[in-house]
Amino acid sequence: MPLHAFVPGRANLRFWLPGVMAVAAVPVVVRSEYVLHVAVAAGIYVILASSLNVTNGYAGLFSFGHAAFYGIGAYTAAILATRLDWPFALTVPGAGVVAAAVGAGLAVPTLRLSGIFLALVTIGFQEIAYLVTLNWIGLTRGPMGIPAVPPPSLLGVEIAGNTGQYYLVLGFDLLTLFVIARIVTSRVGRAFVAIREDEMAAEACAIPTFRVKVLAFVIATFFAGLAGALYAHHARFVSADSFQLDETFVILTMLIVGGMGSLLGPVLGAVLLVVLPEASRFLAEYRGVAYGVVLIAVILLRPEGIAGAPGIIQPLGARIPAEEPAADQAMP
């Protein structure tokens, strides 16, 4: 089965279950705190790249402001936890909701315009978010950042160690991928791809294109905010510098290297581009060169991304109904 058509479901349990089990076994095999810390970072980027895929990959909306929503989520969680003493179980959804609300506020006036405007507005928004964070000292403590964010805790149990946080982030990865997989293989996901392919034809198929585009943007920014909250509780410190335009391009690169518009692509891209710079530390100052060589190699050899199909963006997981069209798509 081609990677791009891969939608985890009961039917292909034997393909994806061993993968999930292998990933879950990492802390059992690896005892290094450093490796686990890298793995947690990779897990957070899996959420970021996968959520950016909803807009940029499936719906064809060019957003260049993902790191800003990531930052909004991180700051929301940090502020709620340090000032209002909200528990982790509430800061995470809270961060997602705030990021999504800001995302909707940005999308509603912008998405009425044609594609390029969204790109420009999101880049501009990225800079505005940075400046606001830096200067609204009363809320964000400006350049000092917010220290002493409590570690995650569930049901009163603090999850301070990297092993616990690894499983926590893995759980959120699976949740994110589950939601995105179900969305893109549904009527809603077909509407996303239809809009990406031809907005006028999509509208003629009774798809309210404006509303659907706003929905794609809200889903993407919600999960970016959620990733931000995980970051804030993991790093225990947030500062505006972590969420600038270069961070957006890191996420975008993961998506492009992995394969836009495929479910597995951003997962592979995020893991590769987090692990690669760490794994090539022995190269010392040549590390950047190695990173660049890998990027160029992927772009040259597989311009559609590692998990992509030929063509710039491939169709969503094609479902071929057998004579009984009730083929199960559910992810357990």
Added chain:
Amino acid sequence: MSLLEIRGVNVRFGGVTALGGVSFDVEEGEIVGLIGPNGAGKTTLFNCLSGFQPVDAGRMALAGIELTHLRPHEIAALGIARTFQTSRVFRRMTVLEHVLVGRHRHQRAGFWAAVARPGWVAREEAESLARARDLLGLFEDRLLPRMSDVADSLSYANRRRLEIARALAGEPRLLLLDEPTAGMNPHESAAMARLIRNIRERGITILLIEHDMKVVMSASDRIVVLDHGETIADGPPESIRGSEAVVEAYMGRRRANA
């Protein structure tokens, strides 16, 4: 009441009058051919009917429901489907996915239902897949065997068929076909004329823009002729064939003593 009522529709592009008060009706179950020389305003009228082109004056109604100020997706949801003159398929979607997109208005699953997948969503999807299979069968062996191919890999004629399949998937009350046989050979065109007849048998009313006179004369019950944005003739194919006004529109005026 007619299924489609068009009354005094006016569209101007700057100083050019694209449609200057077009009025005609389409009855339920009819196949109406819309012909006229290039630039007569046929496609502009389709764009008005499907909501992509705002009208400057006049009104349009489907079964008594005013269409004039509705957005294209609202008009499509009422049951007017269309194809485009230049093919507008979703290039990186499969044939089957096109048909499922076409069924958008008959499905309900939104964000929460797509995530939670209650039983009715599975039933809705299964029904759409069953209907998709049935619908693709209308096109003989052109589309059904290519169900999981992306539109990009289809021949030009098959892309045109696919657009019709996508429009039909919405089970519209009125289907607007904009030059369905463009780029087809005579054999394929004749098959298209038969297909159009078959579509009507499914209870769908058709308004057809067509340059191939053989197709339009054989498929239509009635023909409306547009010229310079005005209706110059309206009647059964035989009467149009002999109409002086129509010949004039296409060929120019006869010399007085010719």
